[in-house]
Amino acid sequence: MKLSNQAQAFVLHFGEMGSRWGFNRTVGQMFALLTIHSEPLNADQLAEALKISRGNVSMGLKELQAWRLIELHHQPGDRKDYFTAAGSIWDLARTVFEERRKRELDPTLTLLRQLLLSDPRDEQEAQAQEKIQEVYSLLEMLDQFANTLSKLDHKDLHKLMKLGSGLNKLLDMKASVKAKTTGKSATTPTAQKPTRNKTK
């Protein structure tokens, strides 16, 4: 397994970027390689191509499986395990997106929810609590939005992303549609003010 310069550059770059997406350099490289390589690869091939130890490959594969980013295959008459990227580029992107939401957003929301339960002991804490409430609202909304997005099918996602400046018009449209339904003005103020968190 010798990598072309092209593949090499791709793999190295995604190795570096990988850490941003929640895995380490070699895991990122393995994922990148499995992504551009159309044929299934086994652990030895990965180790050789990436010049890393067999043990490291084993751990990396385990992690990529936990992320549901790769699939196991078998070749008839060969006892080795072969792997490919799990699905199309879009599928993979969606999976990374979903997994990150689960691993990062959810725990944070849980913590913040908990922090919001105790009552502030003084003015200082009251103000802190307000901020925490704001962070919580923002993240919760993000979470729901992410949830919605990841339920859209490829086609709709594509459509949404392509909207560009059309998005503005669309939001106005929606507002006016809603206005018709509810009788509210199209420029609904959306309860923008300090709801305060005295939800107790």
Place this chain on the structure above:
Amino acid sequence: MKLSNQAQAFVLHFGEMGSRWGFNRTVGQMFALLTIHSEPLNADQLAEALKISRGNVSMGLKELQAWRLIELHHQPGDRKDYFTAAGSIWDLARTVFEERRKRELDPTLTLLRQLLLSDPRDEQEAQAQEKIQEVYSLLEMLDQFANTLSKLDHKDLHKLMKLGSGLNKLLDMKASVKAKTTGKSATTPTAQKPTRNKTK
């Protein structure tokens, strides 16, 4: 500067999460603290509250300024530099979002664009090139979408995120509007089926 349990928990959590967002633990903590603390803080206060060295604080502040996440203030009659979070929670979220796009997506797009210039030497490379093209298309679209999002004002963003399942309907609406304009059917097939990756 003694932190309440609440603040402590908040700060520690965002310290851990920080690395996901592109900065290290202490920078994450400093940012979290400046975010929940309404009054401006100086470097000594940060160092004391977070139990880290003065030098570390100095480096952290420099980084947070590079991210445009904090603002420098001065108190009359005090030569120390005081800092606050730069804007509302929404502003901060938007800033992190934008900075990450700049720092991660842009360089990747540049690399991929470059890789796509050279012509494949064999079948293997041709297939890799195809995959790279797909990744490129996806990331470019994401980039543009992110761009669009970060231009929306707070209110519209809020509106968009709140849409939830309304998003589906919205996309249909848009489709039909477009259909009227272009004469296409609203249920454009857009090659949705098992393209599988044997695109050969």
Place this chain on the structure above:
DNA sequence: TACAATTTTCAGAAATTTCTGAAAGTTAAG
């Protein structure tokens, strides 16, 4: 200019993360 207050820098220490490779574990086939 002199000086004191404050911030920045950066070499090396400390902490953390990642990686290796040998040993242990697993599995299929005969």
Place this chain on the structure above:
DNA sequence: CTTAACTTTCAGAAATTTCTGAAAATTGTA
């Protein structure tokens, strides 16, 4: 059951990142 092919594990080594603190630089004031 035995063996060989293969995979996983994990202790410690290596690499990387982060942090400290003392020295240097900067800045405002007198």
